[in-house]
Amino acid sequence: MTHIKLFIPGPIEVSEKTMRAFSRPMIGHRSKDFQALNAAIQPQLQEVFYTKQPVFVSTSSAWGVMEGAIRNLVSKKVLNCMSGAFSDKWFDVAKKCGKEAEALQVEWGQPILPEAIEAKLATGEFDAITLIHNETSTGTMNPLAEIAATVRKFPEVQFIVDCVSSFSAMRIPFDELGIDVMLAGTQKALALPAGAAVFTVSEKAYAKAATMKDRGYYFDFLEFRKNQESSMTPTTPSISHFYALQSKLEDIFAEGLEARYARHLENAKVTRAWAKERGFNLFPKEGYESITLTCLSNNRNVDLAKLNGLLRTKYSCVIDGGYGKIKGTSFRISHMGDESTENIRQLLGWIDDCLAGV
Numbered sequence: 001m002t003h004i005k006l007f008i009p010g011p012i013e014v015s016e017k018t019m020r021a022f023s024r025p026m027i028g029h030r031s032k033d034f035q036a037l038n039a040a041i042q043p044q045l046q047e048v049f050y051t052k053q054p055v056f057v058s059t060s061s062a063w064g065v066m067e068g069a070i071r072n073l074v075s076k077k078v079l080n081c082m083s084g085a086f087s088d089k090w091f092d093v094a095k096k097c098g099k100e101a102e103a104l105q106v107e108w109g110q111p112i113l114p115e116a117i118e119a120k121l122a123t124g125e126f127d128a129i130t131l132i133h134n135e136t137s138t139g140t141m142n143p144l145a146e147i148a149a150t151v152r153k154f155p156e157v158q159f160i161v162d163c164v165s166s167f168s169a170m171r172i173p174f175d176e177l178g179i180d181v182m183l184a185g186t187q188k189a190l191a192l193p194a195g196a197a198v199f200t201v202s203e204k205a206y207a208k209a210a211t212m213k214d215r216g217y218y219f220d221f222l223e224f225r226k227n228q229e230s231s232m233t234p235t236t237p238s239i240s241h242f243y244a245l246q247s248k249l250e251d252i253f254a255e256g257l258e259a260r261y262a263r264h265l266e267n268a269k270v271t272r273a274w275a276k277e278r279g280f281n282l283f284p285k286e287g288y289e290s291i292t293l294t295c296l297s298n299n300r301n302v303d304l305a306k307l308n309g310l311l312r313t314k315y316s317c318v319i320d321g322g323y324g325k326i327k328g329t330s331f332r333i334s335h336m337g338d339e340s341t342e343n344i345r346q347l348l349g350w351i352d353d354c355l356a357g358v
């Protein structure tokens with residue numbers, strides 16, 4: 001099978017080194033070897049989360065933890081900040097969990113701003129808020145630090161943040177920002193195979209979870225914490241993801257966190273400049289563009305299926321033809337994970353070549 005290189009915003013390319021780690025032989029999940037593996041990755045995971053709290057690897061995709069956070073923490077009413085396909089869906093998921101939920105909806109591509117959050121939380125109706133830091137469907141990044149400063153004014157509110165497609169691509173200091181749950185998927189900037197998520201939880205959130213009778217079992221935050229005390233997991237985990245994560249953390253610290261963040265920013269800048277030079281508008285409001293992917297408006301009416309077909313046959317790669325209700329009227333180029341700026345420049349050259357043929 002030809003290897004088609006993925007420049008879609010997740011899953012993304014996984015290096016051979018990571019795949020080798022991922023395919024190491026199994027070990028028992030109740031063995032000393034597993035405990036040693038799990039314990040070995042803790043300090044580095046905590047460093048990337050900027051936290052003293054334990055960090056968990058969940059054998060579920062991000063949605064498992066996103067739903068789990070609702071079940072662990074919402075007893076009164078949750079405010080769902082909505083600005084794209086994933087954040088809009090969180091509102092539906094909260095309701096499907098039987099919770100009272102309210103939408104704070106902005107137009108896709110617009111950011112969620114702290115003032116709007118403050119007005120809602122000041123009503124005193126809410127005990128939790130969900131926010132997607134980097135809305136992958138629209139390539140829009142919300143101003144997390146400013147929002148966190150606002151949410152901190154409401155200590156009764158649990159701040160649940162999806163950093164699924166921004167984690168490890170920029171500094172997101174969990175403890176300092178006062179976040180209560182922060183989660184990420186493995187198939188995004190971490191450049192691991194899909195199928196697992198990483199997350200951490202604040203003391204305030206554990207205390208709330210302890211009061212919740214119907215928080216379930218699989219995503220019970222207290223179960224995760226109790227097991228992690230002996231470097232264990234509540235259930236049989238995807239051991240392969242632990243190996244792959246160990247290998248990836250090695251790479252991340254070999255490059256250095258700051259260098260990694262700078263590379264992601266540079267990739268984004270190069271892609272945005274290229275888009276503008278080619279006459280494409282950027283989909284997100286100016287100043288709120290994602291640093292891990294670029295979402296372009298298809299204002300040139302390019303036949304995106306044809307473009308991707310050419311990229312696939314000529315260059316064995318694909319980009320993304322848009323997501324949800326903006327599929328076709330927008331498209332997305334991912335530049336997260338292991339991609340160097342040279343790789344991104346090469347990709348943009350390939351797209352130029354294929355654009356000439358559509």
Ligand SMILES: Cc1ncc(COP(=O)(O)O)c(C=O)c1O
Pocket residue numbers: 010061062063064086132134135136137162164165185
């Ligand atoms: C921002 C964001 N949140 C949540 C998800 C859902 O992740 P998963 O399908 O891996 O559960 C995605 C997937 O692309 C995403 O981009």
